[in-house]
């Protein structure tokens with residue numbers, strides 16, 4: 001089918017990737033988030049202070065906008081950020097893929113995190129079962145696009161500090177090396193979630209039986225259960241869990257071990273070089289592996305995708321990964 005296509009994802013600060021998206025002919029830079037299912041945009045209804053530094057969607061300027069009268073949305077993300085507003089439909093085009101009648105959620109309120117972030121909104125690519133629109137839940141861009149794609153899948157290519165891409169409807173063999181491993185996805189919580197029963201630090205293997213992992217391009221870091229994080233940093237000389245910085249820091253001169261995580265029965269290995277997230281003060285650095293803060297769901301965010309091409313396949317559903 002002819003709607004397959006690839007959209008370029010520009011790095012905005014190393015591990016945030018923004019995709020130029022057309023909504024009713026208006027161009028916005030949106031953050032693609034496989035950990036949520038709402039497509040929302042900064043709108044002309046926001047306060048001037050909230051709009052500062054952002055491209056804005058103005059429904060009245062779009063010839064194809066249709067209001068959904070009385071519909072609302074409100075979302076709070078795991079990091080505490082959030083947004084809310086009203087709803088309409090419009091034509092949304094991403095790379096070569098166009099969807100008419102896509103639910104577009106217009107923000108009338110956004111949290112401070114989003115005002116200071118580069119994104120002009122989010123494209124939710126998790127399962128539509130967790131879309132927050134009321135009174136009638138809406139479908140994601142991917143769910144609406146599926147019938148016009150060759151295959152019901154999309155793939156995330158997010159190399160560190162380099163141009164990335166989201167491919168819709170096809171797997172791009174030029175974007176990875178070696179073979180693809182697949183994990184069966186349990187979409188019961190609305191996420192691309194799979195079994196993740198163990199991990200390896202350097203040469204040691206640790207069990208985390210019964211735990212799961214979530215492939216989440218909307219989360220910057222790799223977030224794992226406390227045991228895993230303390231086992232990892234136990235082998236990093238000079239590492240400490242800083243209350244000041246809200247996570248593990250270590251001397252930037254330290255060489256970091258690799259981290260391998262079980263994804264549906266196969267290991268994905270993140271090299272130590274990708275686990276130094278950023279320098280704090282020239283001496284100490286903040287780790288790309290941090291605590292998820294509780295529960296049994298590990299979150300494999302952008303730092304994971306800096307090492308692996310991720311394939312989100314709705315046909316099973318399954319999550320595939322292949323080394324970049």
Ligand SMILES: O=C(NNC1=NCCC1)c1ccc(Br)cc1
Pocket residue numbers: 033035036076077078079081191214216218219297299
């Ligand atoms: O909110 C989540 N992902 N997306 C985003 N985070 C911040 C802005 C967007 C998220 C989803 C599931 C789990 Br479990 C943890 C986190």
